[in-house]
Amino acid sequence: MSESSPGGIGGAAADLEDLFENAPCGYLIADPSGRILRANGALATWLERKPEDLVGRRFSDLLNIAGKIYYETHFAPLLKMQGFFNEVALDLARPGQAPLPVLVNAVERRAAEDGQPFIRITLFNASDRRRYERELLEARRAAEDAAAQLQALNQTLEARVAEEVAERMQAEEAVRQLQKLEAVGQLTGGVAHDFNNLLTVILGGLETISRQLDADPGPEKLQRIARAVAMATHGAQRAATLTARLLAFARRQPLDPKPVDAGRLITGLADLLERTLGETVTLETVSGAGLWMTSVDPAELENALVNLAVNARDAMPGGGRLTLETSNAYLDEAYVDDIPEPVPAGQYVQITVSDTGTGMDAETAQRVFEPFFTTKAVGKGTGLGLSQVYGFVRQSGGHVRLYSEPGVGTSVKLYLPRMTGPVGETVQVKPEAPVHGGSETILVVEDHEDLRTYAAGVLRELGYRVLEAGDGRGALAVLQSQNDIDLLFTDVVMPAGLDGRQLADEALRRRPGIKVLYTTGYTRNAIVHNGRLDPGVQLIGKPFTFQELARKVRAVLDA
């Protein structure tokens, strides 16, 4: 090969020499023991030495201490055993500088002339690679740390969730206990209220009788005694009915299905429902003609209807109307296919309980049958009312559907399977007692008729002229037509949108100077706290006796 051949612009030998000296990697030729015979310029430059200064030194002397040890104990043996080693990461020691990371390849060769073995060593500058490796290692370490932290966090989280759930369950249990107590309290309060009214009637009747018996009773007094006896008897009967309803309500036993005429059952239940609803909610019942019989446990059905009524009442804090409607219905295949629980298509007795209350949104409506779900404030509801309804209806082979519109009201439809069989029993509801007139000018406003009669009777017996009204509107009418009323004696809580306080305000506006005496048997609502009565306003609690009323009325009139 001539020097002008295309193989070498500067001459082939010169090109190779240039390559050996100046290629961007270190070249070493060493004897088998690693003693350097020749080093290239690139390596010498890295080490800031002259190439000839490196000759005679051992390769391992160029390395940092770890490299030296590992070269002697691992890589030199490796080279001996397999004739080469590849890509060994070592560090070149540089006096006064950080070591230079290199990748080292070595291979055993034999000299062309004498066949003597020697070693070729190639070194690549691996600074970048080492940095990447370090970053990669750091990233891996960080990732492992993060994973470990995440795992620890997960474990902590699980433990915390379990703890929270346990706490939550404990709290719910406590709330449930409170709710039970609240329910018992509400029931007790309601019962006490009703019994107060009835006892007022009964005691009043008995008192009247005893007073008439002081002297020799003439025919007129005997007649009065007879009326008082009738009144007391009626009150006692009402009390007995109430007690029976309470016992039925309280019954907790397996379903005892009987043929039931839902319409009649509702009629019989109206008394209890009215009491449950309170005086601001009007009860309306509509019974469809030719209603089918159904076979359910009547006590549980009553229970369900009372529960629905309670919910309806609570949805109508400002008063409203509850409608109980019965009719015959047919659930077709399309309808039953569309509902989640298995309900056979066929004939059903439908009871619809509708209120004019606040209603609820779709999300709430979907959950109302869940046990313990309640929209009421803590302590106000058990969350079990509607779930009892659902459970009972499902157990009876029926179906419940709830419709609700926020701001309009809620309608719950119970579908009970039709049965064919003998007719059930009925419940008799007795008419209210009659009213009498008298001589002084007191307007008695009381929606409870017996009470009003009793109170009016007492006042008439005391010589007053008594006018009566069953509600606020009626009272206003009386006030309009009679301009000599001295005392307004009114119940506080009354139906039809006008309560005792509003009535009194209106009466005072129309007839300044008129005296006002309130009465109430309703303690649960804490009337005074609600601000319906000003401090100092005259109030007589139910039940009241003849004497108590006489004294109070006198005192108010004289004030």
Add this chain to the structure above:
Amino acid sequence: MTVIDQHNVHISGAGPRPMMLAHGFGCDQNMWRFVAPAFEEDFRVIQFDLIGAGGSDLSAYDPEKYSRLEGYAEDVVELAEALGVRDGVFVGHSVSAMIGLLAIRKAPHLFSDLVMVGPSPRYIDDEAAGYVGGFSAAQIEELLDFLDQNHMGWSQAMAPTIMDNADRPELAEELTNSFCRTDPDIAKRFARATFTSDNRADLAGFETRTLILQCAEDVIAPQAVGQYLHRVLPNSELVLMEATGHCPNLSAPDETIRAIRAFV
């Protein structure tokens, strides 16, 4: 798994007397591949890997036990007993020279001759005692720090499964320097156990016939160390070899064989 299996034992040779070849810090029993055949005629040659090295059972590696050379010495005793070795020759390279000495102290009946190739009872200088080990404390500290950095290029050179070349598995074996397989973590611990060892106290009263093979220019165990050993061990013979470096068994197998043969 028996102690024999755990140590990847290979036995060759027809001779009556056992010769146990122990590799040192670095690689595995392959270190003896040029020397062992020379003794197969006269000896029952036993080659093995220290636990943690080469083909040994890595699961048997107990960091606590092998943090000291005694742990390896216990293995040698157990292994020799299991193989029925009596009055054998123990040839220990590098750190295994001291391991062999410790083993013989525990069970003198096993070996009547000890060959130490590049031995060192302590690698770190002890100026107070006027002892030259070849390394300063700072250098060994630097070594251990470097190993702790555990950078990949380093371990990649020796780790058992580096190149996961699914297409050409035979390539992976060849390229990963299969003669020198070492688990990086174990290699680190082995380096610490080796280079922080000090067995000078174990030399006193050691009566077994001992051959010390000292290479020229051995950075790991310099000539002063060989001379120290020869001085302290009363029944020892020191041979200064022409071979350079730390591994005459590889770089100068013939000279090594001659020296051992002359001794035994």
